[in-house]
Amino acid sequence: MKKYFISFLLLGMVLNTTAQTIDLRRKIEVSGTAELEVTPDIIYIGISLREYMDGKKKMEIEELERQLQTAVIKAGIPKENFTINNISAYNYTWDRKKNPDFLASKQYRIKVTDLNKWNQILNSVNSRGVQYSNIDGYDHSRIEEYKRDLKIKALKNAREKAVYLAEAIGEKVGFALEINETGNEYYPQPMLRTNMLLKTDAAIETEPMPDIDFKKIKLQALIRAVFELK
Numbered sequence: 001m002k003k004y005f006i007s008f009l010l011l012g013m014v015l016n017t018t019a020q021t022i023d024l025r026r027k028i029e030v031s032g033t034a035e036l037e038v039t040p041d042i043i044y045i046g047i048s049l050r051e052y053m054d055g056k057k058k059m060e061i062e063e064l065e066r067q068l069q070t071a072v073i074k075a076g077i078p079k080e081n082f083t084i085n086n087i088s089a090y091n092y093t094w095d096r097k098k099n100p101d102f103l104a105s106k107q108y109r110i111k112v113t114d115l116n117k118w119n120q121i122l123n124s125v126n127s128r129g130v131q132y133s134n135i136d137g138y139d140h141s142r143i144e145e146y147k148r149d150l151k152i153k154a155l156k157n158a159r160e161k162a163v164y165l166a167e168a169i170g171e172k173v174g175f176a177l178e179i180n181e182t183g184n185e186y187y188p189q190p191m192l193r194t195n196m197l198l199k200t201d202a203a204i205e206t207e208p209m210p211d212i213d214f215k216k217i218k219l220q221a222l223i224r225a226v227f228e229l230k
Contacts, residue, residue: 026229027177028166032158033223034150037216040138043112046085048131050105061104064129071124072110081111109136140217150221155179158225166229174228183222 049064072082085107112118122133140146162173 025177026171027226028162028171028173028229029178029224029226030158030161030165031182031222031224032154032156032161034153034157034221036146036150036219038140038143038146038219039216040140041113042139042141043115043118044136044138045110045112045118045133046107046136047110047133048105048107049125049129050131051103052128053103054128058103059126059129061106064126065106067125067129068108068121071121074124075117075120077110077112077117083109085109105131113141138217143217143219146219147221150219151181151223154221154223155225158223159227162225162227166227172230174230176225176227178224178226180224181222182224183220 047068049061049068051061051064052059069082110118110121122130159173159176166173
């Protein structure tokens, strides 16, 4: 008898535990989305400087770098926004003596918020020492704020969707039971024209730099939410 009693007791405990894990609440699950496109206000520009021969005299990379750094300072660009990306040069002692005709080069990255400053910088650097100049990337100073606002809009969109779907069957939406971020994406769109064409010194003085067209940065938020049905 005692054996049967223990068996019934264990069975009751199992049934009670199972009942506690089953969620019998009526609910509706929906997803909400929100999108936004913004024009970038931060631009990362790459520039490569390279030594060149002016007759028998070599224009050293140190002089070209000095020109660039001076121009950056005059343009009011903070020091931390001007960095070296890469260096392609022989050792300045033994290797250069071994191959004096080698032309060293350096690549830099400059963060600007106004392209007019970039035009000002290029005008201050000897164009013969500039291998190329292009746009490495771009961003927006308020990107995190925009992403946060999009998440809020996506959640509100999810609730609105839940409300009109529930009303279609005569139900009402209650409290949120679950809220999950299922996709919050940041799509920097490609630029239409990324290369800045280099000109001779005379051309730089008389011709404006070409316009640079940007596609906007696309932001998207996707929220999955579960609401209780009253």
